[in-house]
Amino acid sequence: MSNIETLIKTLVEKHGKTRNSLMPVLQGIVKEEHFLSEEAMIAVAKELDLSAADVYGTASFYTFLDTVPRGKNIIRICKTISCHMKGKDEIIEALEDVLKIKVGETTHDKKFTLLTANCLGWCHKGPVMLVNDEVFPEINQQKAVEIIEGIAKASK
Amino acid sequence: MENKILKKVDYIFQESSINEIIDVVSKTLTKSPDDIILDIIDSGLKGRGGAGFPTGLKWKFTKNEDNPVKYVICNADEGEPGTFKDREILDTVAIKVLGGMTICGYSIGAKEGYIYLRGEYNFLLPKLNKIVDDFNKQLKSKGIDFNIFLKSGSGAYICGEESALFESMEGKRGEPRNKPPYPAVSGYNSKPTVINNVETLVYVTMICKMGVERFKELGTKDSRGSKVFSVSGDTPTPGIYELELGMPLADFIEDFGDGDTKAVQVGGASGHCVPRKHLKETIIGFEGIPTGGSMMIFNSTRSMYNVLHDYLEFFNEESCGQCTPCRVGCQQLLKGIESVKKGDRKPQYLDELKKLANTMKVAAKCGLGQSVANPFNSIVDNFREEIIY
Incomplete structure (x- = not known):
């Protein structure tokens, strides 16, 4: 398992495997990685049983959930x-x-x-x-x- | 008309210990939910977020819904330009907010409460987490079945709109829902929900502590109580002040202006711009201009074109883009004033733009698009020459 998948697993365990956890999970990834990579969004979709497009839809709405690489x-x-x-x-x-x-x-x-x-x-x-x-x-x-x-x- | 001198007061920011607030809550909870709701209705408390809906009625509608699961939500997605009072409240007297949420939960039959804190205020989280933990433990030890949780936003102004806030909490794009149904019927997780502003919940605790009658002595008949104002712009004393409601704007400027005040933006970017000549007859309160508390003061060195341009840029970026009137309207208003300024369009084009703003007022889906006409019309009407030349 890659680092990002482990991080997502931990976050989902912490916040619960429901749609309502999507924001805290994405926020948790951004905190560590500073942005949401394609890989991360696909992994979140898999983990929360959502479509990747759905995850991207939410992520791309919020200013603080960047989908392009950002600095530390x-x-x-x-x-x-x-x-x-x-x-x-x-x-x-x-x-x-x-x-x-x-x-x-x-x-x-x-x-x-x-x-x-x-x-x-x-x-x-x-x-x-x-x-x-x-x-x-x-x-x-x-x-x-x-x-x-x-x-x-x-x-x- | 009541003739009384309205003044600065100090209730909100008075320090309270956790035990004091737990005492207020415990004492209040010996009354029946109906009696508490009647008290809040009787107090005349209206929502302090800006819209001014009577708090007690909101609670009553939610209580009347027959559903085993209900929620209390504290709207701490303070994003209106010029507003910063909720940050200060949560930073200094968060415990009173938690008290208000608990009283609300008991009154409407909710067992869970959430604080939706804007992402820009994440620095408050460590402190708030601790206060909420302590408070939850205290409630448990008193046998009160209510739990409070914290949720963070991620930098979207629109999530301050209640239904967009629910969407965001449900892990979706923060796009406002159609209304009705209102939150009292279908809010967070489609369950009956009371959503109140941070400051409103503090006043709930204060009313329960000091009694309805004492609260009613503050303010005017139409605007009961006091209100926290966020004062910024061209003022020697920027900051956060609690004032009685119903004050004429002229008195306010007497206290806070720098002697050269040209205009005041009451209620933030989505509020109204009041020029100097109208300060006397404008009342700060529900009988005049209701406000979430943002007071931005501009002196004669400021270009009102720049002010309006700044607001329109803000709305352009923060419009969720879901409904056409707001998405396209915000763009066109901004482009429009730019082209008039450049001389590409005749000054009369401003009247076309006002028609567009008025269309947005009725056609936009939520408060964001509907309120763009407030700053647009009030600035264009009062400072037309500054927009043109």
Whole structure:
């Protein structure tokens, strides 16, 4: 059994072999693998007795369930109005500069993916950035770069 | 018209220990389910998520359904731009939410409750898991047959729509269902379900704790109680504030504006834009503009074209794409204002776009598409010249 199949088996055992477990199972895979590969979706379909198309249908609906390869750390910059007014464009510029990628891309070493997100719910403390599950409110260019450099160092 | 001064209050965020809340729950559960529901109806509590449906009635309809399996769901898929109060509530006083869910469960005859937390708030999970575990254990030790579970979303605004939320919990695409049937009849797993906003459930606990009469003293006749507001934008004091309902918007801006307020977006991207000249006669509450609590303030340096453009981009991305009026309507409204701005279309084209927005209001399947007309019409009507030039 491949690693991914073992992971899926464990997740299905934990959440139960029902359709209602599909979201937690997919979320569990993304947590480990950072995206849902074709192989993973087919294996989930088999395990939960659903069609692969059905699994892909659910997966492709949700922003946080990526079906294309992503980096180990996913950076999401809030782009909605309050953060827009507080200068999210400058933050994006600074990160594009330091990571040498554009929004939507992943670094060569697969460490970081840079994305934008709709309202993250920190409008009073914008601009805000989400790295994986962790929130960084009230950032500026310098802080954003420091945070990312810190994570890069820690994961070396 | 009641003439009273409405003010800041502090009920929601008052600290409560788990024992205190368990006490409130135990005491409340000595009453019959019908009596509790009557109390909640009598309190005048309306849903705090934005739509403002009377909470007690929702419970009553669900209780009246004859089904051995029912559910209580706490809608913590807070995604409306400009809203962040539910995060703060769950971060600081989650225990009160759990209390409200338990009281609801007992009243309607449900044994399971779920909190659907938006994926963007996953950082709260470790903390919430522990609180929920402790709370479930306490309930068990008191012999109360109710269990609470946590579910996570995955970054879809539309899942805040109740039927889309059920679909998501069932492992499907978060596409809203046709209504009726309403959740009271057929919700999660097609069973009778009460789905309440985070804040609504806290007020349930507060009403049971302080009594209906005390709660009714707050707010106005049409808008009972207080409400948590998320204040952002051009304000010296952004943050989360609990205010009595029924306040004129002018008073609000007096307190929170930066002295140069041009407009306020009440109720988030899907709410209404109120220009300075209408601040005085606009009431924040169910008799005026009902709101989920999002207050975004814009001063005279802001371009309302950019604001509207931002909202329309948001709706474009977050429309689930299931029904044509919303999927195509959102696209065309965005393209439309861009082409008017560029001069490719005459300014009169804005009136065509308003017709489209009004069509979406009646033809779209769910609240997302139906409410796009709110920001669109209110911004185009009040700031037409900014959209054109």
